[in-house]
Amino acid sequence: MWATPLARGEPAPAQPRAFASKPLRGSSLGAAQPQNTPRPLEDPRRAGEAAAAPVEGLAKSLQGVEVFDLSGKAVPVVDLWKDRKAIVAFARHFGCVLCRKRADLLAAKQDAMEAAGVALVLIGPGTVEQAKAFYDQTKFKGEVYADPSHSSYNALEFAFGLFSTFTPSAGLKIIQLYMEGYRQDWELSFEKTTRTKGGWYQGGLLVAGPGIDNILYIHKDKEAGDDPDMDDVLKACCS
Template sequence: MAMHVYIATTSTGLTPPLIRLRPASATHPRILNHPTNLLFLVHNKESCRLFHLFSPIRSFAGSSGSVSTTTYKDIRKSLDKVEVFDLSGKTVPIIDLWRDRKAVVAFARHFGCVLCRKRADVLASKKDLMDAAGVALVLIAPGTVDQQAITFCEQTKFKGEVYADPTHSSFDALNFSYGVSTTFTPKAGMKIIKSYLEGYRQDWGLSFRENTRSKGGWQQGGILVAGPGISNISYLHKDKEAGDDPDVEDVLEACCS
């Protein structure tokens, strides 16, 4: 079975040990020298603001390559003490989600994110294949159970399991990308427009809850395929920017073949 991993790259040129990386894309030229102005509407309860974005727009994650078993053990070890909350409010060690089964674990930017809602929908559309292979579909996002996770489930009718991570502990442990420059990019902007045209919507109320605002909404996510067995990690994708979706066929190959 082919094994895939997506790990961060940075402009420093430093690479983690045991990981082969493809260089990140070049930074976007300054907007004043670019033929197209990029505009973003940032909305909250108090005001609407329109921002021009300009470089440097840097990508802190992305690239495909290979990873050794040792590195996967290191990833598992970093998650050893991480806990998330199920919809009843019970704490669950994250590694228990794949201890006795294989699971596709999608880490969403936050429960209100329009791009995450589309990704969740795409993954859920493949749930029949996952079910046939005995694979669980799981979504984890920063936020609280009562105010955000349950509302997300009610709004989206997501078919998988949903867990809340109010302290971002799993995102920090996996070293997912974070920052304004990984959120407001030309590609992310185009994906937001496309998602809206397809009928998906951002929930601004969920987007500005305290657990989301604590990191400014700049957190990125990813997808992990793991189990059965706490150290059995077969696939990891780290979003280099908002909406950096992996090929769903790669996820299915990792979890169902």
């Protein structure tokens, strides 16, 4: 019951460098990688270390990155918080059972977000069609966008690869979610775009806006299922 299965005979993605994901507020972030190019994975023992670069450069690294709404319209990702405050969650992929749980955790706090004038957004590394399937299946009340080129994930240096996907804690969490009634969408999970690239990214979450450079909080998942502290998220967005 893993969130990103391999098809029979299909090689695993090239290994080896995983970048850190940890909540940061006014701290340092990894330097941006070229868009549309998956980052190599480094020694998994260094998964908790982040390359140094100023927070002020985060919005700059996202300039030129576009995501797509459910109608297929391209939207600059920074426009999602340019004129408003928003919580922007990044899913592992649209079929992921762990992401469905996180979507519910966020939706459960949506009344507080709306009272504070904060928009709830979810981005996934997949196609518009996959995003529509996720939206229809989960009835997610926030906005949903697709990032088929994974460019926002690369710019934010989210963890990528086997070492951050297949972990004991992630496996235990998946078992727990199945006991709670959550289910993986295996059809979406086995689509080629997920198996070969998109499904090997870990996600994260940021709170930003109004203003492109106004990044208030960021969490990068160190491994599958590494949820942010919701109290910290609410403090960043709604206090």
